[in-house]
Amino acid sequence: MGHSYVQFRYSNIRRIAKASFSTAEDIAIEAIEPLFQPSNHTTGFIITDEIRKWQPPIETEEEALFFLNKVVSRRIDQHISYLLRESDPFFSKILDSIKYLIRSQGFAITSHIGKTYIIEKKTKIISTVIGGAEFEKFPARLFVDRKKLLSSLIDYLKNETKYFPAIPLNELIFRLKELNISSFLDADEQVNQVKLLEIGEIVDRGLKHTERKLKETYL
Secondary structure, X not given: OHHHOOOOOOXXXXXXXXXXXXXXXXXXXXXXXXXHOEOOOOOOEHHHHHHHHOOOOOOOHHHHHHHHHHHHHHHHHHHHHHHHHHHOHHHHHHHHXXXXXXXXXXXXXXXXXXXXXXXXXXXXXXXXXXXXXXXXXXXXXXXXXXXXXXXXXXXXXXXXXXXXOOEEXXXXXXXXXXHOOOOOOOOOOOOOXXXXXXXXXXXXXXXXXXXXXXXXXXX
């Protein structure tokens, strides 16, 4: 199933090196296991509830694979964000500040192929989004003015790139940390070294683990 995952490679993300979450396998299993916990609403599992709620109803193997890709990648994205918040107080502080800007300035958060993006309200991602490596090359001046941060980045994506105007949330937080923007971090706060990890690998492990669990549960 991992090999059938869409040919989209996530950019590298930084992650706090905690021994209990040191491998892609650890993260994938930790993220996916809750899907196989008993449901509070039916006699099945949480993943069976997800299947029942999915629209349109799943009728083919291709639709089932698409469903699993979406559910697994969303779960892993949520779990990565949780780990970062729990492990890194700077990440948590910046994330809270960005969420305030999103709410107060009329932007929205959306999930696309397992990653979280900031977009303008009443829009939907319909074309290619920017990768992490290219986002890191954005001019530092775009990140200085907190009040204009999101609008400046959206405008830059629209006018200076070929990508859909969607800001990758985690990459934005890491960029602000690296630049040590004073409006998000105090000048004397030291940014710890963090470990590079390929999210695509984690999603692949998560899909394989989900497939094994489904076979154990239903076969």
